[in-house]
Amino acid sequence: MKREVRGLTHAAVVGMLIGLSGCDQKASTPEMPPQSVQIQVMKKQSVAVHTSLPGRTDAFEIAQVRPQVTGVIEKRLFREGADVVAGQQLYQIDPSRYKAVYDTARGQLAEAQAAEVTARAKLNRYRGLVQSHAVSQQDYDDALAAEKEAQGRILNAQGQVESAQVNLGYTKMYAPISGRISRTLITVGALVTANQTDNTAIITRLDPIYVDVNLPAITLLRLKRELADGRIQRQEDGKVPVKVTLEDGSVYEHTGQMALSEVNVDTATSTVIVRAIMPNPDKLLLPGMYVHAQLDEGVDPAALVVPQDAVTRNTHGDPQVWVVKPDNTVDLRQITTGQTVGSSWIVTSGLKEGERIVVEGLQKIAPGAKVDPHEEASQPAASATSPVDQNSQKSQ
Template identity: 70%
Template sequence: MITRTLPIRPTLLAATALLALSACKRNAPKAGQMPPQGVGVVTLHPSAVDIRTSLPGRTNAFEIAEVRPQVTGVIEKRLFVEGSDVIVGQQLYQIDASRYKATFDSAQGQLDQARARAVTASAQARRYRELVRTHAVSNQDYDNAVAAEKEALGQVMTARGQVESAQVDLAYTKMYAPITGRISRTITTVGALVTANQTQNLAIITRLDPIYVDVNLPAITLLRLRRELADGRIKPQPDGKVPVTVTMEDGTTFGQIGRMALAEVNVDTSTSTVVVRAIMPNPDKLLLPGMYVHAQLDEGTDPNALLVPQEAVSRNTHGDPQVWIVGADNTVSLRQVTLGQAMGSSWVVLSGLANGDRVVVSGVQKIRAGMKVAPQETPAPSDQTGASTAPASPAADKNGQ
C-alpha cells in the first residue's frame, strides 16, 4: 500500500496569514473613527501684574493771565521781549501817567486842606467844651462847634478816599505781570491808545511749569478700578498717588513723571467719560498747551492676575468673549469669560477662569464641544509678566476692540 504525503510548508504559511489578517482586523479602528485632534493649550497660573491705563489727552496750561489796561492812556514803553519768560511783579508796560499824577496831586492838596479845617474845628470844639461849663458860651454855640468838627473830619475821610483812588489809577499806569510764565506776542505798540476795561488783551502770560494733562477716562473703567481697589484686587501705590507718564505725539516718552490730581464728579452724557487731570513737571517747557499726548496711569498691582492669550478668545453672536477649555479627561468645552484690560498680547481675566485651567490657543477651528483632543502645552506669551498694558475695558471688549 502506497501512502502519499502532502507538502506541509504551503499549508502552514496559509494558516499563518489567515491568523495575522484576523488580528489586524481586531486591532484596526472602527469605520469613521478619527484619532484625537491635536490642540495647543496654555495652562493659566496667577502672576503679579502692574495695572496701567493708556488714554489719549491734551495738555492745558496750569495758569493763564490776560494782560489788559485798567486805565486809559497812551503806551509810552514796552518793557519785555515777546516770547520770553517773565516773573510775577515784573513791569510790562508804562502808560502815560501825567494826567493821573496831576489828579493825585490835586487830591492830595484837597486832603491837606481838609485836615487843616479839621484841626481848626477840633480846637474850637475843645475851647467851647470848657466855656460851656462856665456858661461863657451858649449850648447852641457848643453844639455848632461839635457839628463843625465832625463835618471837618468827614471831609478829611472823603479827601483821603480821593487820594487813594487817584493813587490806584496812578499805579495802574505801570502794568505788571500777574503771574510767572511765558508771555505771548503783543499786538499793541508804543504810542497806541488803550482804554480801561477794554476787551482786547495786550498780551497773554502762560505758566508752563507745571502743566496739566487732561484725558477722558470711560466711566465704566473708573467704576471697575474703584471696585477692584475696594475689593483688594489691586494694590495701590505705597504713597497712595497715581503716577502718570506721557508719550508725545511723535512717539517719544516725556522724561518727567507726574501724578493724577483729580477726576471730575460729572460724567459727560454724550461720551460716557470722566475727565481725569494729571499734573506734569515741565521744567524745560517742552510740553505746550494744546498738544496731543498719550497719558499712562499706573494704578497699582494685581498680585493674582490671570492672563489669557488674545488668540484664545473668540466671541459669540452677542459679542461676549469665550474660550475653549480642556478638561481633566481631555474633553473640550466652551466657557464664557469676563475680560479686563489688554496686557500686550493677552487679556486680564476678571471671571470665568481659575488657576490651572488649560485654555486652547491653537487648533480651535477643528474642535467642537465634547470632543476628545490631544493637548500639547504651548509656552505662554512673554508679556504675561505684567510689564505693560494697552487701553481696554469690559465695554471695549464687548465691542470687539
C-alpha cells in the same frame, strides 16, 4: 457537471482567501496618535492695572493782561515770547493826567488837615470857657460840629488821594502771574481804554501743566466696583500716577498724578473728564497738545491671564478657549475677557486657577479629541508694569 462544481468550489475558496486577506489588512492599520499641543496652566498673578486714554494739555494758569485806566502806551518793557515773573512791569501808560489828579487830591487833603487843626483848637478853647459860662452852650456845640466836619473832610480827601494813587499806579501794567508771555497785541503809541475787552498780551503758566482726558463712565464704574471688592489695590500713597505719551510716539520723561475727576457725566459722550497735573520744567508740553495719558489705577493681585493667540471667537464674537480636561480630551469653553496686558487678555470669568488651556495647535483639534499636552517651557508672565488699555474691546 463535476467539472463545473469543481470550478465553483475553487472560485469560492479563492474569494474567501481574498476576503480574509482584506480583514487582516484592516486590522493591522495603526490608530492615529493623539495630537500634540502646547498648553498653559492658569496661575494667578499680580498685574498692574492701567487706563490709557487720549487727552489734551491745558494751561495751569492763564492771565489776560488788560489796562485798568485810559491812556496812551509809552513803553513796552518785555520781550515777546519770553518768560516773565509776577510783578514785572510790562507796559507804561502816559501818567501825566493821573499824576495831576493825584497832586490835586493831596493838596485838598492838606487843606482839610489844616482846617481840622483850626477847628480842634477852637473846640479846645470853648471847652474850658463853656464851663465858666464865658461862651454859650450853642457856641460850644457849633465848635464841636465844625471839628467833626473837618475830620470828615480829611477822610474824604484821603479817599480821593488813595483813588488817584491807585489810578496812577495802574499806568504801570504789571504781570499778574509768572509764565510765558505771548506776542504783544498793541504797539507803543496806541490808545488803550479802561475795561476794554481786547487783551494787550496773554501770560501762560506752563509748569506744571494740566492733562485732561475723557474717562468712559462705564470704566469709572468698573474701577470703583473693583476697588470696593478688593480686586484692585490702590497705590500705597493713595495717589494715581500718570504717564504721558506724546503725539510723535515718544514717552514723556516726567510722571504726574491725577488731580481730580468731574462729578458730572457728559450726556453726549458718556464720559467723565479726569484731570492730571504734569511737571513741565523744560516747557516741552504746550497747551492744546494731543497726548495719550496712562493712569495707574492700582494692582490686581490675583489675575488670570491668557495669550491672545489662544482666544478664538464664535459666530457671535464671544471669546472662547480650548480647555484640556483631566483625561486629556479637549473642550471649547466660552470665557469673559477684560483688559489687555501686553499681548494677553485678563480673564474675568470662565476659567479657574490650575486649568489647562491650549495655546498652540488649535487648528488641529476638535471637541472631545484626545491630545498630547506639553506645557510651555517659559510662560509669558504679566509684568507689573505692563499697560492695560481700557480702550481695548471688551467681549462678554
